[in-house]
Amino acid sequence: MQLPAILTLPRLHEVAGPIYLVLLLIEYALAPAVPLSARLRYIFAPPGWSHDQSRQDSHNIKADYVRAHPQEAGTPGLPKLPAV
Numbered sequence: 001m002q003l004p005a006i007l008t009l010p011r012l013h014e015v016a017g018p019i020y021l022v023l024l025l026i027e028y029a030l031a032p033a034v035p036l037s038a039r040l041r042y043i044f045a046p047p048g049w050s051h052d053q054s055r056q057d058s059h060n061i062k063a064d065y066v067r068a069h070p071q072e073a074g075t076p077g078l079p080k081l082p083a084v
Helices: 012-029 037-046 058-068
Strands: none
Touching: 012 037
């Protein structure tokens, strides 16, 4: 007898991935050299935010990808090429 899908255990990567991301978020938020306001932003700011601006946000990453691969411009999730 096979159990319904809702009763089976999830695969390890389906559980471990989100847990790992939460642990990384906590690690960054508790870093000793980071001010309290920056710690809170690690939790509540948009993805890609960093206290020292060393990381790109998703908009910049997508724009760089489209510049490198113009044939992909305008596909779902990617911006169109800027008008020249």
